[in-house]
Amino acid sequence: MSVAIDFAGVSKLYGDFRALDNVSFQVNEGDFFALLGPNGAGKTTLISILGGLNRASSGTTRVMGFDVQANYRQARRAVGIVPQELVFDPFFTVRETLTFQSGYFGIRKNDDWIDEILANLGLTEKANSNMRALSGGMKRRVMVAQALVHRPPVIVLDEPTAGVDVALRQTLWAFIRRLNSDGHTIVLTTHYLEEAEELCNRIAMLKQGNLIALEDKSRMLGRGKARSLVLRLQPRELPASLQDRLISQRDDGSFELRLPDCGALEGILAELKLAGISVRDIEVAKPDLEDIFLDMMQTPQPASPT
Amino acid sequence: MTGFYTLFYKEILRFWKVSFQTVAAPVLTSLLYLLVFAHVLDAHVEPYPGVRYTAFLIPGLAMMTMLQNAFANTSSSLIQSKITGNIVYILLPPLSHLEFFGAYVLAAMIRGLVVGAGVFVAALFFAKPAFAYPLWIIAFALLGSMIMAILGIIAGIWAEKFDQLAAFQNFLIMPLTFLSGVFYSIHSLPPFWQKVSHANPVFYLIDGFRYGFFGASDASPWLSLAIAGGCCLLLALYTLQLLRSGYKLRH
Numbered sequence A: 001m002s003v004a005i006d007f008a009g010v011s012k013l014y015g016d017f018r019a020l021d022n023v024s025f026q027v028n029e030g031d032f033f034a035l036l037g038p039n040g041a042g043k044t045t046l047i048s049i050l051g052g053l054n055r056a057s058s059g060t061t062r063v064m065g066f067d068v069q070a071n072y073r074q075a076r077r078a079v080g081i082v083p084q085e086l087v088f089d090p091f092f093t094v095r096e097t098l099t100f101q102s103g104y105f106g107i108r109k110n111d112d113w114i115d116e117i118l119a120n121l122g123l124t125e126k127a128n129s130n131m132r133a134l135s136g137g138m139k140r141r142v143m144v145a146q147a148l149v150h151r152p153p154v155i156v157l158d159e160p161t162a163g164v165d166v167a168l169r170q171t172l173w174a175f176i177r178r179l180n181s182d183g184h185t186i187v188l189t190t191h192y193l194e195e196a197e198e199l200c201n202r203i204a205m206l207k208q209g210n211l212i213a214l215e216d217k218s219r220m221l222g223r224g225k226a227r228s229l230v231l232r233l234q235p236r237e238l239p240a241s242l243q244d245r246l247i248s249q250r251d252d253g254s255f256e257l258r259l260p261d262c263g264a265l266e267g268i269l270a271e272l273k274l275a276g277i278s279v280r281d282i283e284v285a286k287p288d289l290e291d292i293f294l295d296m297m298q299t300p301q302p303a304s305p306t
Numbered sequence B: 001m002t003g004f005y006t007l008f009y010k011e012i013l014r015f016w017k018v019s020f021q022t023v024a025a026p027v028l029t030s031l032l033y034l035l036v037f038a039h040v041l042d043a044h045v046e047p048y049p050g051v052r053y054t055a056f057l058i059p060g061l062a063m064m065t066m067l068q069n070a071f072a073n074t075s076s077s078l079i080q081s082k083i084t085g086n087i088v089y090i091l092l093p094p095l096s097h098l099e100f101f102g103a104y105v106l107a108a109m110i111r112g113l114v115v116g117a118g119v120f121v122a123a124l125f126f127a128k129p130a131f132a133y134p135l136w137i138i139a140f141a142l143l144g145s146m147i148m149a150i151l152g153i154i155a156g157i158w159a160e161k162f163d164q165l166a167a168f169q170n171f172l173i174m175p176l177t178f179l180s181g182v183f184y185s186i187h188s189l190p191p192f193w194q195k196v197s198h199a200n201p202v203f204y205l206i207d208g209f210r211y212g213f214f215g216a217s218d219a220s221p222w223l224s225l226a227i228a229g230g231c232c233l234l235l236a237l238y239t240l241q242l243l244r245s246g247y248k249l250r251h
Ligand SMILES: Nc1ncnc2c1ncn2[C@@H]1O[C@H](COP(=O)(O)OP(=O)(O)OP(=O)(O)O)[C@@H](O)[C@H]1O
Pocket: A014, A017, A019, A037, A038, A039, A040, A041, A042, A043, A044, A045, A046, A084, B251
C-alpha cells in the first residue's frame, strides 16, 4: 500500500501558542480517512499546511510523494481541498467559478468533467446562476465542486456537511464514496461522528494539537468501553465471577458489563445460569464512535499513535 | 501558462464586469476636473510657451487617473479576496509567485491604460495637445501604471481591513499624485517646493509623460525614465520577494 499523505513531525506555532505539536501520521492511498477532534484541535491548521495555505513551523508534509514546500506545484495538483469557511467570489456564476478554477490548475477544456461534477452535486440547474444568488448549502456544494475540477488523487473535506441538508449529505457522500472506490484518497473532518463511523476506514484523533489516536475504524470501535452489555437480572445481583466485567450499575438496577467481543456473551450467560440468576432484559450497546471520542477527549492520553 | 492566463483574464473580467464604476466613473471625474480648472485658468496661465493650460492639463490628468486606477485594481482585488476569504482559491492552485505577480500587475495596467485613454479621448473635445514623441508617451504610461499596480499589490497584501487600505491611499498615493505637478508646472513653484517635488517619484512620471506630448518638461526625460524605471524595478523585486515568502498570505 503506498502513502498518499505523510505528515512527519509537523508543528505549528502561532506566536507562543502551539496549534500543532509534532504531529506524525500517514494516510494511505485509497483510504477514506477521518480526522477528528474538538474545536481548536488543529484539524484545519493541519489541512491548511497540506494545501500550502499555512506553513509549518517545523516538520515536513508530503502529498503523493511531493513536498508541499519544495515541490509545491506537483503537491498542489495532487490535492483538492474543500475549506471549512464558506467562501466564494460574488463576481461570477457557478460555471465561471469552476472554469476559472480549472484554469488555475492549467486545465483548459474541462466542460465535460465540470458538467459531471455539477450533475453529481445537484447543481446542474444552478450552473449559470451568480454565486451570490445561491443558498448557503448550494455554495457549499460549489466549494466541493471547486476542489474536484482538477481530478486530484487526494481529496480533503474540512467539515463539508456543516449547514447542509440531509438530501445533499446523501448525494454528496454517494459521490465521494464513488470517487473513493475509483481510487481517490479521501480525508474528512466532521463533528458528526456517525458520518465518520459510516464512511471511513481509518480514523485519527487530534486533541490540543497532539495526535492521540490513529487506528482502523473497526479496531477503534472494538475498544474497551465502547461495546457493552446491559442486563436486568432477577434477583438483582451480579455473581462474583462477573464483578471484574462491571462498568456500572444503573439507577434502574441493571448492570452494564464490558463486552470485549460477542463471543464473551455465552460465557456470561452461562455464569448467570450457574448462579441461578435469570435474565429479565438484555441489551448489547452498539459500539459508538461518539462514546470513544468523548472518552478519549476526557481522559488524558499519552501521545502514542497506533 | 494557462494558470497565469486564467488569473489575468479573471482580473480583467473583475473590473470589466463593473466597468461603469471602474472605467466610466473615473473618466467622468477627470473631465470634471478639466472643466473646472480649464474654465478658471485657461485664460490666465501659460505653463509652457505657446501651450494652453487646458492642453497642458490633459496629459497630467490622464496620467493621474491612470495611476489611481492601476493602484485601485490590484489593491481592491486583493483586499476583497482576503476579506471574503476567496483568496484561498488562488493560493491552493499551483500558481507560482511570478504568475501571481504578472497576472495582477498586467490586468491593473490594462485598467489604468484603458481609463487613461478614455480620459484622453474625452478631453480631445476640449483641447488638442501635441504628440511630440509618442514613444515617450507610451513608455511613461506603461511605467506609471506598472509602478502603481505593484504598489497596489503591496498595499493589498499589507492591509488587513478596508480602512487600512484607505489610509494607504489617502496618506500616500493621493498626496504623491496631487503634488506631482498634475495641475501646474513645478517651475511656477517657489524653490523650496520645487526641491520637494523633485523628491516625489510620481513627479517624474507625469513630467516625462508630458514631455512626450509637448517636447518640453521640467526635468530631462532621460532622468525621469531612469528614476521611474529604477523605482519600478525595486518595487517589483521587493513585491516578488513578499509573494515568494508568502508574507501575510500564507500564514
Ligand atoms: N491565524 C491564527 N492565529 C493564531 N491562532 C490561530 C490561527 N489559526 C488558528 N489558530 C489557533 O489554532 C488552534 C487550532 O485551530 P484550527 O482551526 O486548526 O482548529 P480545528 O481543529 O479546525 O477546529 P474546528 O473544529 O473548530 O474547526 C486554535 O486554537 C486556533 O485558535
